[in-house]
Amino acid sequence: MKSYVSILLILITLMSGCSSWGVQPWERNKLAEKKMQLEPAPLDSYLDAHIYYSKESSSGGAGVGGGGCGCN
Amino acid sequence: MQLKKSSSVRKMLAVATTSLLSGMAHSANSSGDNGWEMDSAILYYSEADRISVIEPVVSLRKDIGDENFLNFRFVLDSLTGSSPNGAIKTSTAQTFTTPSGNSNYTTAANETPLDPTFHDTRGALNAEWEMPLNKTTKAIFGANISAEFDYQSLGVSANISWDFNNRNTTLTTGAAYNADTINPVGGVPTGLTAMSASKSSTGSGDNKQVIDLIIGVTQVINRTTLMQFNLNIGTDSGYMTDPYKILSVLDGSGNLRGTDPYLYEKRPDSRTRQALYWKTVMGFSEDVLNLSYRYYWDDWDVSSHTVEMKYRFSLGNKHYLQPEARYYVQDKANFYYYNLVDGALPTYASADYRLADLKTSTLAFKYGIDMGNDSEFSVRLGKMNQTSNGDASFEDVDATFVQLNYRMVF
Amino acid sequence: MRVFSIFILSILLGLSVHASPITSIPLKTDNGNIKLSDFNGTVIYLDFWASWCIPCRKSFPWMNDIQKKFGNKGFKVIAVNLDEEHNKAKAFLDKIPANFTIAYDPDGVSATAFKVKGMPSSYLIDRTGNIISSHIGFREKEIPTMENKIKLLLKK
Numbered sequence: 001m002k003s004y005v006s007i008l009l010i011l012i013t014l015m016s017g018c019s020s021w022g023v024q025p026w027e028r029n030k031l032a033e034k035k036m037q038l039e040p041a042p043l044d045s046y047l048d049a050h051i052y053y054s055k056e057s058s059s060g061g062a063g064v065g066g067g068g069c070g071c072n
Numbered sequence: 073m074q075l076k077k078s079s080s081v082r083k084m085l086a087v088a089t090t091s092l093l094s095g096m097a098h099s100a101n102s103s104g105d106n107g108w109e110m111d112s113a114i115l116y117y118s119e120a121d122r123i124s125v126i127e128p129v130v131s132l133r134k135d136i137g138d139e140n141f142l143n144f145r146f147v148l149d150s151l152t153g154s155s156p157n158g159a160i161k162t163s164t165a166q167t168f169t170t171p172s173g174n175s176n177y178t179t180a181a182n183e184t185p186l187d188p189t190f191h192d193t194r195g196a197l198n199a200e201w202e203m204p205l206n207k208t209t210k211a212i213f214g215a216n217i218s219a220e221f222d223y224q225s226l227g228v229s230a231n232i233s234w235d236f237n238n239r240n241t242t243l244t245t246g247a248a249y250n251a252d253t254i255n256p257v258g259g260v261p262t263g264l265t266a267m268s269a270s271k272s273s274t275g276s277g278d279n280k281q282v283i284d285l286i287i288g289v290t291q292v293i294n295r296t297t298l299m300q301f302n303l304n305i306g307t308d309s310g311y312m313t314d315p316y317k318i319l320s321v322l323d324g325s326g327n328l329r330g331t332d333p334y335l336y337e338k339r340p341d342s343r344t345r346q347a348l349y350w351k352t353v354m355g356f357s358e359d360v361l362n363l364s365y366r367y368y369w370d371d372w373d374v375s376s377h378t379v380e381m382k383y384r385f386s387l388g389n390k391h392y393l394q395p396e397a398r399y400y401v402q403d404k405a406n407f408y409y410y411n412l413v414d415g416a417l418p419t420y421a422s423a424d425y426r427l428a429d430l431k432t433s434t435l436a437f438k439y440g441i442d443m444g445n446d447s448e449f450s451v452r453l454g455k456m457n458q459t460s461n462g463d464a465s466f467e468d469v470d471a472t473f474v475q476l477n478y479r480m481v482f
Numbered sequence: 483m484r485v486f487s488i489f490i491l492s493i494l495l496g497l498s499v500h501a502s503p504i505t506s507i508p509l510k511t512d513n514g515n516i517k518l519s520d521f522n523g524t525v526i527y528l529d530f531w532a533s534w535c536i537p538c539r540k541s542f543p544w545m546n547d548i549q550k551k552f553g554n555k556g557f558k559v560i561a562v563n564l565d566e567e568h569n570k571a572k573a574f575l576d577k578i579p580a581n582f583t584i585a586y587d588p589d590g591v592s593a594t595a596f597k598v599k600g601m602p603s604s605y606l607i608d609r610t611g612n613i614i615s616s617h618i619g620f621r622e623k624e625i626p627t628m629e630n631k632i633k634l635l636l637k638k
Contacts, residue, residue, distance in 0.1 A: 007303050007348065022240030022292050025601045026564035026593045030296050032534035035360050035384060035392075036353055038290065038300055043113040043129055043477060044438070044452065046145075048398075050127070051117060055458060055469070057402060057427050058368035058376040060284065060304035061349030067290055067298040070239035071601050072139065072207070072537050072619035138623065207619065238599065 025070060032069035109133040109446075109481050117473040123153035123190060143200040150193045154186035156466070158317040158337060158423035160411045161185065162328055171258040171316050173269035184467050187316065194220035208235040216250075225252040227282075240292040250282040256315035263338025264417055267318050271336070280310030288349075296355035301348075308343040319423040320411040329414045337422040339407065345370035358386035373406035374427065382438075391441045396454070400432040401461060410463070429462025436473075447480035504595045505611045509562060509585035516585065519611055521558055525635045526607040529561040530593055533574035535601045541620040542578045548632065549582040555636045556609070562587050564601075604628075608635050 023031070030036055039045055045062065053059055112130040131145040157168060159179075167178045170189055179185040196218035204210050214229040227250035234243045254260070259273035266272075288302035317337045323329040351364035362382040369375040377400070384394040405427040407420035436454025443449055451474070458469040505518035518526060529545065531538040542561075549559045559582035565571040566588055575584065587593065596605060600618035608614050615631060617624075 004303075004305070021294070022237055023295050024590060024593065025238060025598055025603075026530065026532060026590050027295050027566075028292075028601070029532060029534050029566050029570075030355050031292060031298065033355075036296075036298070036355055038298060038351060038353060040353075040360070040362070041438075041450075041477070043111055043131065044475070046129065046147075047113060047115045047127065047475060050149075051456070051473070052400070052432070055426060055456075056376070056400060056430070056432060057372075057374045057405065058347070058366070058378065058400075060286075060306060060345065060347035060368065061302055061366040061378075062351070062364070067242075067292060067353070069534055069536065069601065070235070070292075071535050072621065138621070 028068075028070050031067055032071075036067070038067055107135070107481055109479075111477070111479045113475055113477040115473060115475045117471060119153070119469055119471040121154075122186065122469070123151060123155055126150045139204045141202040143198075143202065145196075145198040147196045148193065149196070152191050154188040155190050156425060157185050157187040158314075159185040159320045159334055160423070162320075166328075168318075168334065169267055169269050169271075171256060173258050173271065192220055192222075194218060194223070196225075205232070208239070209233065212246075214248075222255050222257060223252065225250055227251070229284075231286075242290040244286070244288045244290070246284075246286045248282075248284040252280045252282070252310075254278055254280070254311060254315070260311065260315055261336040263313055264335050264421065266332035267334040267336060278311035280308060280312060282306065282308050298353045300351045302350075304347040304349065306345050308345075310341060312341065312343065313337055313339040314422070314424060317422065317424050319409060319421055321414055322411055323414050335412065335417075335421075337424065338420050339422055340372065340420050343370055343372055358389070360384040372427075374402065374404065376400060376402040389442070391439070394438040394440070396434075396436040396438060398432070398434040402428075402430050402432075404429045404462060410466070425460075425466040428460060428466060430458055431461045432456060432458045440477075443480075445481070447478070449479075450477040451475070452477070503611065504592075504613075505607070507592050507595055509560070509587065509592060511583060511585045516560075516583070518560070518607060522611050523556060523609050525552075525555075525557045525609055525632065526605075527557070527559045527632065528596075528605040528607060529559065530564055530596070530598050530601065530603045531561055532564045532601060533570040534565075537620040538602045539574075539578060540622065541602055542580060544620075544622075544625060546579075546581050548629065552632060552636060557632065557636060558583065560585060562592055564588070564590055564593055606631055606635060609638060 034040060049062075110130065110132050113128070115125070115127040115129075117125040117127070127147060127149045129145065129147040131143065134142045136142055159166065159168070161179070161182055161184050163181055165178055165181050166185055167176050168185065168187070169176055177188055196216065198214065198216040200212055200214040202210065202212045210233050212231040216225070216227045218225040227248060229246065229248035231244060231246035235241070236243075255277040258271065259276050260278050262272040262274050284304065284306040286302060286304045288300060290298065290300045293299055314337060318334045319337055321329050321333055321335060345368065347366055347368045349364065349366045351362070354361045354363075360383070362384075364378075364380045366378040367376070368378070378398070380396075380398045382394055382396040384392050386392050405422070407418060407422055408427040409418075409421050409423055410428075411423060412418075412421060434454055434456040436452055438450055438452040440448055440450035454473050456469075456471040456473070460466050503519070508515040508517055518528070527545070527548065529541065531541070545559050545561065549557070561580065561582060562585045563571045564587055568586065568588065571586065596603070602620050604617045605613050606615045614635060617628070
């Protein structure tokens with residue numbers, strides 16, 4: 001339980017400290033490119049996760065969104 | 073007689089990946105023209121002298137208006153070959169009973185015992201509905217179903233993401249639930265009882281429930297850098313033993329004991345696991361670097377570090393070459409044994425090398441071509457090597473894989 | 483005395499820079515620079531767009547439509563492109579032609595001045611050069627509301 005609380009605190013600190021990071025809405029041209037996404041090749045990631053899940057004993061971690069063109 | 077049977081643990085674990093960690097494209101980068109986006113791939117994976125897998129997969133994405141999207145993914149997974157059954161190699165030939173009890177197979181002296189009866193096909197379908205809740209909030213609801221000869225799985229998932237700081241920061245939380253049923257050939261063997269044609273069985277089938285929770289933050293650092301930090305917590309409860317795997321039991325002099333030299337394995341019926349994951353995407357002119365690290369730990373005492381790096385070299389604006397490397401190191405489960413020794417038995421035991429101290433190294437190359445009209449063809453070639461990282465000296469696993477991808481809109 | 487007048491002049495200059503409305507910012511077009519204040523007497527729909535912005539692709543046919551529908555009532559669409567790379571803007575316009583004024587601001591000077599908060603962003607400016615409303619994003623279901631706002635301003 002204690003480790004979860006510290007991890008959450010780190011996440012929250014990162015988030016609040018992050019207002020100095022970032023770009024203006026019109027500066028997202030590179031971030032909008034397909035190759036600049038967190039998952040540029042979702043099927044590669046899926047097939048890899050499948051292989052490693054059946055050859056190793058770990059799992060999890062990846063799989064949420066964000067980044068991109070930030071439109072609308 | 074060729075027995076139809078699957079590597080159930082592999083399948084059990086594989087299904088859980090389809091829910092939360094679906095990896096389906098969730099970015100705002102669809103064509104948005106009320107058309108379909110299709111992404112397809114076929115993987116051919118082969119281990120020297122062991123299993124081979126052919127896996128075609130296709131995913132479809134449709135803009136259904138008002139910023140709602142539907143995502144579908146269908147995968148077929150066909151496995152053949154042989155896999156270690158958990159017994160150790162000895163200086164004499166060994167004979168093992170097949171799970172149905174109907175026949176035997178033998179392993180030559182000084183060879184790792186491999187069960188040659190692996191042959192199965194699995195199909196899985198995953199569907200998601202992505203919908204905006206308001207201008208800066210989005211939800212994704214998903215369902216998945218998977219079936220094969222001796223194994224079925226059903227699952228649901230829900231994710232919500234919030235954008236703030238001018239959409240420079242995204243917070244995501246998600247949950248997934250999966251319920252699996254297994255009906256192994258010959259019934260579920262009672263753990264730590266003797267392997268035989270008339271094995272002790274706990275019944276015809278068993279089940280497992282998996283819950284996953286995820287919380288993640290994605291942050292735009294600058295025009296060319298993105299970073300993500302996730303925490304994933306999961307619990308598994310139910311039947312997690314591999315019904316087809318055994319352990320060798322040695323006597324005091326290091327030979328197989330006379331009576332009941334092989335026992336079915338037995339794993340705990342619950343597992344609580346955590347994964348901390350960090351990833352960055354960085355653009356360097358037209359090149360892109362993708363780097364990630366994951367630390368995993370659970371209450372089976374398995375813990376691991378995974379580092380993955382991909383660098384996309386842009387070769388002009390029509391094609392690219394991307395070398396990829398992955399390094400993984402794992403600490404063994406507290407019930408992993410290379411073999412058991414005659415005497416008091418532990419509560420849980422498994423000789424499945426995948427629970428041992430091990431390292432996996434992978435090197436791959438991906439080459440892609442832009443075919444115009446938002447379509448792309450790519451090919452990926454890689455080699456994976458797994459080796460023991462501790463006292464237990466199981467044989468190295470060497471695998472090669474080839475993957476062809478095609479993506480288009482219509 | 484000379485120092486004093488230079489001092490006063492600089493203060494006045496400084497004041498005038500601060501007091502200068504954003505409608506005086508020059509916008510570069512293919513036919514030279516324009517300023518919003520050049521169009522006093524016209525209702526202006528000012529749009530900020532870029533080639534990589536997906537909703538912008540959907541907004542162009544509508545902007546063509548309103549320019550055609552309301553043009554003869556003293557209405558003008560001005561779409562400011564914020565692409566860093568000019569050729570990308572041109573490629574977009576080749577595929578999705580615009581029958582309204584396009585301006586180019588690759589450094590985002592006007593976007594900063596207008597405090598653009600999302601892509602695309604649009605501003606409605608009345609006949610006297612006042613910014614009446616602003617809007618972030620483009621959604622087809624918001625078209626009727628937008629057109630009503632335009633019609634209201636056109637009546638004045």
